[in-house]
Amino acid sequence: MRETKIINSQWDFTKQGERVTLDLPHTWNGKDGQDGGNDYFRGTCTYEKTLKREDFPLGEEFYLQFDGVNSSATVYFNGEKLTTHHGGYSAFRVKLENIKDENKIKVEVDNSPNDFVYPQQADFTFYGGIYRSVTLIGVSHNHFSLDRFGSNAIAVTPDIKGNIASVNVKTFTQGLGEIHVFVDGKELVGSDVTFEIESPHLWNGTKDPFLYTATAQLVVDGVVEDEVSTKFGIRSFKIDAEKGFILNGEVYPLRGVSRHQDRPEIGNALSYEHHKEDMDLICEMGANTIRLAHYQHAQEFYDLCDERGMVVWAEIPYISKHLENGVENTKTQMTELIYQNYNHPSIVVWGLSNEITMAGSGKSVVDNHRMLNSLAHSLDSTRPTTVAVVTMCPIDDEYVHISDVVSYNHYFGWYGGKVDMYGPWFDKFHKKYPNKPIGISEYGCEALNWHTSTPEQGDYTEEYQAYYHEEVIKQIIDRPYLWATHVWNMFDFAADARAEGGENGMNHKGLVTFDRKYKKDSFYAYKAWLSSEPVLHICSKRYVDRVEDKTSITVYSNLDEVELFVNGESVGAQKKGKYPFFKFEIANVGESVILAKAGELTDEAHIRKVDKFNEAYRMKEEGAVINWFEINTPTGYYSVNDTIGDIMSTLGGKIAMLRIGKMMLGALKDDKPKEKGDKKKKKGASFAGFSFNTGMLKLAYGFTVKRAVSMTGGKFTKEEILRMNAILNKVKKKK
Numbered sequence: 215m216r217e218t219k220i221i222n223s224q225w226d227f228t229k230q231g232e233r234v235t236l237d238l239p240h241t242w243n244g245k246d247g248q249d250g251g252n253d254y255f256r257g258t259c260t261y262e263k264t265l266k267r268e269d270f271p272l273g274e275e276f277y278l279q280f281d282g283v284n285s286s287a288t289v290y291f292n293g294e295k296l297t298t299h300h301g302g303y304s305a306f307r308v309k310l311e312n313i314k315d316e317n318k319i320k321v322e323v324d325n326s327p328n329d330f331v332y333p334q335q336a337d338f339t340f341y342g343g344i345y346r347s348v349t350l351i352g353v354s355h356n357h358f359s360l361d362r363f364g365s366n367a368i369a370v371t372p373d374i375k376g377n378i379a380s381v382n383v384k385t386f387t388q389g390l391g392e393i394h395v396f397v398d399g400k401e402l403v404g405s406d407v408t409f410e411i412e413s414p415h416l417w418n419g420t421k422d423p424f425l426y427t428a429t430a431q432l433v434v435d436g437v438v439e440d441e442v443s444t445k446f447g448i449r450s451f452k453i454d455a456e457k458g459f460i461l462n463g464e465v466y467p468l469r470g471v472s473r474h475q476d477r478p479e480i481g482n483a484l485s486y487e488h489h490k491e492d493m494d495l496i497c498e499m500g501a502n503t504i505r506l507a508h509y510q511h512a513q514e515f516y517d518l519c520d521e522r523g524m525v526v527w528a529e530i531p532y533i534s535k536h537l538e539n540g541v542e543n544t545k546t547q548m549t550e551l552i553y554q555n556y557n558h559p560s561i562v563v564w565g566l567s568n569e570i571t572m573a574g575s576g577k578s579v580v581d582n583h584r585m586l587n588s589l590a591h592s593l594d595s596t597r598p599t600t601v602a603v604v605t606m607c608p609i610d611d612e613y614v615h616i617s618d619v620v621s622y623n624h625y626f627g628w629y630g631g632k633v634d635m636y637g638p639w640f641d642k643f644h645k646k647y648p649n650k651p652i653g654i655s656e657y658g659c660e661a662l663n664w665h666t667s668t669p670e671q672g673d674y675t676e677e678y679q680a681y682y683h684e685e686v687i688k689q690i691i692d693r694p695y696l697w698a699t700h701v702w703n704m705f706d707f708a709a710d711a712r713a714e715g716g717e718n719g720m721n722h723k724g725l726v727t728f729d730r731k732y733k734k735d736s737f738y739a740y741k742a743w744l745s746s747e748p749v750l751h752i753c754s755k756r757y758v759d760r761v762e763d764k765t766s767i768t769v770y771s772n773l774d775e776v777e778l779f780v781n782g783e784s785v786g787a788q789k790k791g792k793y794p795f796f797k798f799e800i801a802n803v804g805e806s807v808i809l810a811k812a813g814e815l816t817d818e819a820h821i822r823k824v825d826k827f828n829e830a831y832r833m834k835e836e837g838a839v840i841n842w843f844e845i846n847t848p849t850g851y852y853s854v855n856d857t858i859g860d861i862m863s864t865l866g867g868k869i870a871m872l873r874i875g876k877m878m879l880g881a882l883k884d885d886k887p888k889e890k891g892d893k894k895k896k897k898g899a900s901f902a903g904f905s906f907n908t909g910m911l912k913l914a915y916g917f918t919v920k921r922a923v924s925m926t927g928g929k930f931t932k933e934e935i936l937r938m939n940a941i942l943n944k945v946k947k948k949k
């Protein structure tokens with residue numbers, strides 16, 4: 215019988231000549247991958263471990279299984295090179311032979327930049343390391359195959375017709391033996407067998423995520439020599455261009471989030487508890503779908519999705535930029551993703567790529583997508599394919615129409631455009647392509663602990679984020695044809711190249727903070743919309759000191775009526791309208807205790823009248839060379855606080871922007887190391903870690919000049935920014 219042993223403890227880790235002993239999972243970028251500057255260590259480190267013969271499990275053949283090593287791993291056993299695996303998010307195995315009394319495993323792990331392993335350019339940190347478990351597997355000579363792209367050699371395909379489900383189970387073996395398969399109390403013999411289940415208990419999303427188990431035994435001369443088993447679910451689904459997602463014959467709108475997995479200090483080296491905490495938070499919010507971006511996630515997490523009834527979009531990290539030498543890698547990563555995750559009922563689509571035309575579309579992008587699309591279909595005929603398209607990609611682009619369904623990433627109201635543009639944009643797509651299911655794969659905006667009574671696009675306040683999500687939610691509610699919508703992102707995550715919002719190295723679009731400790735107001739906007747539990751939440755609790763005499767209070771609730779009390783006095787009750795958002799105006803005098811009541815629930819907040827704006831609420835950019843009050847903003851004239859798009863809408867503005875643009879490009883081209891050891895400055899014109907192209911310039915229209923400058927990661931001096939401001943101060947605003 216198969217025996218497995220997790221061997222995570224006591225590995226000798228060497229980085230740049232320094233050796234320490236540590237336990238897996240581990241990354242060497244826990245700190246430098248999260249602190250900004252795009253300067254985290256990307257190179258080769260080694261992990262070594264000695265295994266005595268008695269450390270091995272029972273068995274005649276032995277395999278080593280790696281659940282995740284980023285990005286490339288070369289495995290040596292007793293000095294002999296066994297394999298190199300390229301791809302940091304999928305599992306792989308190697309066979310160990312000639313076991314001695316003492317054996318040495320050495321793994322060279324490499325996350326250095328190259329041009330053939332995805333991802334290379336993306337808005338997240340590529341943490342190097344053996345960041346998931348390592349397992350030793352012992353089997354007899356006759357066993358279920360361990361050489362099928364990291365899969366567990368059992369593939370279950372349920373299919374429902376009327377009241378009967380036929381459940382096909384295929385198994386793959388090495389060696390001899392008779393295969394006995396067990397499902398739902400029945401037994402069949404063979405490597406490709408089909409069970410019939412009458413009135414099956416369906417896997418029905420969050421309502422009832424029922425799971426069956428299939429077990430296969432390999433029997434040789436009456437002895438069970440190996441056994442594998444898997445959970446599976448019986449469900450049918452359809453993605454309809456008009457009705458959206460249909461689960462088991464019923465319309466089931468997919469509304470949820472994307473998830474990045476990393477955490478402070480430990481990066482992607484997560485424990486089961488971390489995965490579970492993430493899932494608990496997503497469930498609390500009331501989501502029923504997760505886009506597991508931008509790579510293959512841990513098996514534990516897909517299992518949790520099955521168990522909690524989440525509908526999942528799974529994808530490979532074919533992202534941001536097509537690499538001519540990376541075609542093979544997209545193929546192996548897609549093959550591994552599908553082989554390793556085929557049995558999960560939660561997964562309904564395979565994502566081929568994300569924002570791949572950011573650096574331009576063309577024949578190779580189209581070819582690569584056609585190849586991946588047929589590969590996915592040939593490996594799995596039960597699931598459609600999808601892509602996440604970058605905002606500026608034209609809807610007629612050939613590549614947009616290759617996958618079975620499609621979604622767009624749009625940041626109207628954040629990077630560029632206004633927040634009310636979602637509805638019209640999707641209506642236009644839907645009208646032109648009425649047979650193509652369209653969804654929103656990403657939308658979102660950043661929020662930190664900054665506050666304001668006058669939220670504005672790009673201000674990084676909790677209030678603007680909440681307002682933004684209210685506005686997008688309203689547009690989604692009115693468009694049931696959207697097959698799935700995914701907020702970017704459930705959690706703040708690290709992207710070492712970023713310099714935004716006052717904390718470098720982070721993307722703050724999460725509904726929940728990086729440490730999972732604080733749920734931002736927008737989390738509750740979703741909870742009030744999606745959860746079936748009663749919800750009552752007063753927003754802006756961290757915004758206590760307020761200057762204005764009358765202030766607004768936003769309350770989120772899915773209950774019929776909300777009543778608000780200030781210092782014990784009712785200021786009125788409001789009935790729930792179409793949306794679960796309630797807006798109150800109250801007088802701001804002295805100290806106020808605000809109490810909201812709805813049904814059985816209450817929530818409380820405190821505000822205080824002050825004369826001067828509390829500067830603790832205003833964004834302070836880390837390492838910023840310039841303070842907001844140093845920027846001259848004469849009325850009627852532009853300043854660096856205006857968006858590039860607004861400035862460019864006048865002739866004078868265009869001329870001014872040409873001068874400013876030259877200053878910017880000049881500084882970025884000159885982006886060579888200024889001194890030895892000055893790691894912050896890297897070669898090549900780049901913007902938040904991405905190299906320039908025209909599409910990115912379009913995106914930049916939504917940025918204020920100041921923000922565009924700050925996103926280059928402190929490449930401009932105060933004097934330079936003030937010079938830009940002086941240029942703009944001479945240009946009259948459009949009337």
Ligand code: GCU
Nearest residue numbers: 337568569623656702721723
């Ligand atoms: C992109 C991308 C994400 C990124 C996000 C953002 O669309 O797909 O990986 O983090 O936008 O800018 O926040």
